[in-house]
Amino acid sequence: MGAVLGAFTVSQLACCCGSAACSLCCSACPSCKNSTSSRIMYALMLLVFTIICCIMLTPGLQAQLMKVPFCDGNPNGCKDLVGYLAVYRICFIVCLFFVLMALLTVGVKSSKDYRAGIQNGFWGLKYLIVIGGCIGALFIPHGAFGTTWMYFGMIGGFLFILIxxxxxxxxxxxxxxxxxxxxxxxxxxxxxxxxxxxxxxxxxxxxxxxxxxxxxxxxxxxxxxxxxxxxxxxxxxxxxxxxxxxxxxxxxxxxxxxxxxxxxxxxxxxxxxxxxxxxxxxxxxxxxxxxxxxxxxxTFDTQSIISLIIWFGCVLYSTIRTATSSQAAKLGVAQTVLVKDDGSGGSDDGGENGGQKVYDNEEDGVVYTWSLFHAMFSLATLYVMMTLTNWYSPGADLTTLSANEAxxxxxxxxxxxxxxxxxxxxxxxxxxxxxxxx
Known part of the structure; x- marks a missing residue:
């Protein structure tokens, strides 16, 4: 479903929430496989929210929030909007998003499936859904959320370690x-x-x-x-x-x-x-x-930073790793080039009109299992959550975040x-x- 932008018109502004955004992420490349560009977009989404989680752990952020009028009059001083609880809540929504995508793409055999549009397009809408969910999650009552979600994080994070x-x-x-x-x-x-x-x-x-x-x-x-x-x-x-x-x-x-x-x-x-x-x-x-x-x-120490670098390296490796020769033989060597231009008909010039070639290499069969891919990303989210919080176990003192036996x-x-x-x-x-x- 990856598309190539031709002449840029007002009517094409909607493409930011459609499948064209998938190909835009690879606009610097001469050509791009539809399956690869989609995986890169999901990897970038995970990276963006990981950076947001890192910002939430920045020392002194809570002190800056106290200057905001809303937090100044808040009984808890907005302390739940930062720190490890904020990381838990953001990762909770991101993890749910990938779980939902895994459920929506179960059993997809090729890009001809009507659910291919959900997998490869609507990127603007996906970001809006996740961002809106993260904002709403910041207001989840304290209660037992932190402790309960920690156990999910430990199990999911350890499963991702195996991967x-x-x-x-x-x-x-x-x-x-x-x-x-x-x-x-x-x-x-x-x-x-x-x-x-x-x-x-x-x-x-x-x-x-x-x-x-x-x-x-x-x-x-x-x-x-x-x-x-x-x-x-x-x-x-x-x-x-x-x-x-x-x-x-x-x-x-x-x-x-x-x-x-x-x-x-x-x-x-x-x-x-x-x-x-x-x-x-x-x-x-x-x-x-x-x-x-x-x-x-x-606090961010050297080993935590290296852990995240290795984590993202593994995510990228699994994302851009090409199909094996046996998969290529099964799917067929021939690939269909899908190009949208200014209406003059199909073309494979690959960008002479400002567009880019995107090869839909999943028409005969998916290169990777979409549902398992999203399941892996949901586990990767939990691993990020536990790594950033140092596999922390919330106890009586919920403000303490230190080294621990776990x-x-x-x-x-x-x-x-x-x-x-x-x-x-x-x-x-x-x-x-x-x-x-x-």
């Missing part, structure tokens, strides 16, 4: 396979050096991180839990790296090697650092992070699950030789 781990491992395999294939095809020393360089770089950073962890996050006669985390994760990474180069694994997967393992190792070290940074015990953290241990207001174990369990999933991708072709893994 994120799969995406990261898939990226590692895709990256290594791509470079190995290029090296085998060209026998270029450049690709060989690139493989060696990035593998060495990943392991070097991971090794340096382990040393720094022992220096800054442990004490000679204390911080036993941190010592356990660092040691066990380092040992597991060494084991998984050795497994990746075993003869049987190499025979089953010739393109599997140390580049994937080094990338996963680096990610495990990040999760270990992130977990230790959320440790409530300030004595087991370096001085430059211990100041946030007993913080009475939301966030520590979420990160550590995520690291172990990542190693488990990656290890399975290595040995699965050996244990199940009759199945094809790609």
């Amino acid at each position: 994120q781990l799969i995406l990261i491992i898939d990226f590692a395999h895709s990256w290594a396979e791509s470079w190995v294939t290029k090296y085998e095809e060209t026998e270029s020393k450049g690709w060989y050096c690139a493989l060696l360089s990035f593998t060495f770089l990943h392991y070097a950073i991971a090794f340096a991180a382990v040393i720094l962890f022992y220096i800054f996050y442990t004490q000679p006669h204390a911080c036993g839990l941190h010592k356990f985390f660092i040691s066990i994760n380092m040992i597991l990474c060494i084991i998984i790296s050795i497994v990746s180069i075993l003869p049987r694994v190499q025979e089953a997967q010739p393109k599997c090697g140390l580049l994937q393992s080094s990338f996963v190792t680096l990610y495990i070290m990040y999760l270990t650092w992130s977990a230790m940074s959320n440790q409530p015990d300030c004595n087991c953290k370096p001085s430059f992070t211990s100041g946030s241990c007993n913080s009475k207001s939301p 966030s520590v174990w979420v990160k550590i369990v995520s690291a172990w699950l990542c190693l488990l999933i990656y290890g399975w991708t290595l040995i699965a072709p050996i244990l199940l030789p009759d199945r094809e893994f790609s």
Whole structure:
């Protein structure tokens, strides 16, 4: 349903709420697939509301709101309009939006379905609905909303972590396979050096991180839990790296090697650092992070920012990742070009009249499952909510937002699950030789 704008007339102003907005987001590109442009638009929507949530956690925002006449006369001083409760309420509406979209697109097989317009168009209306819902959600009575929604957030956020781990491992395999294939095809020393360089770089950073962890996050006669985390994760990474180069694994997967393992190792070290940074015990953290241990207001630290960068990287990767060759064969190589111009008839000039080519590559069948895509984005919203609030558990003091044990174990369990999933991708072709893994 992605359209291409031709001559700009007054009658086309309505396109801002229609399918044309989908193609406008890619106007800088020579051409755009309808499925890709729609996913990018949803990713941008999620990013916009994530930024709004970050603004709601900005220190001093509540003090500025007190200067507003409405808040000045409000009994609670509009404190519920900022902070972690504001993040909860905004993410509540955004999550509901994606759940609704998932329900509306269940069973869609191609863009010929009448629900394709809902999926690929009406972007202005969608933003208005979500913004209106967010404004209304700010007035939800305090009650048990925060605690109840927190449990939904924990479950949904953890489910997204599993999806994120799969995406990261898939990226590692895709990256290594791509470079190995290029090296085998060209026998270029450049690709060989690139493989060696990035593998060495990943392991070097991971090794340096382990040393720094022992220096800054442990004490000679204390911080036993941190010592356990660092040691066990380092040992597991060494084991998984050795497994990746075993003869049987190499025979089953010739393109599997140390580049994937080094990338996963680096990610495990990040999760270990992130977990230790959320440790409530300030004595087991370096001085430059211990100041946030007993913080009475939301603060953005380095590990939270990196978590969001990795999160959005995974969202973008899942959004723009092209269909596999098997999907392309199933859907057909031929694609239909849908172009709207000034009424002179169909054209494929791709923008000579100010428009842009948009390939509707879902007429014969959807490239991705729309309902599952929205379900994943709803879980991504919950993950953002829990990450921004540091997996916070509302208690008696609802103004306190500090490091806690929940966030520590979420990160550590995520690291172990990542190693488990990656290890399975290595040995699965050996244990199940009759199945094809790609």
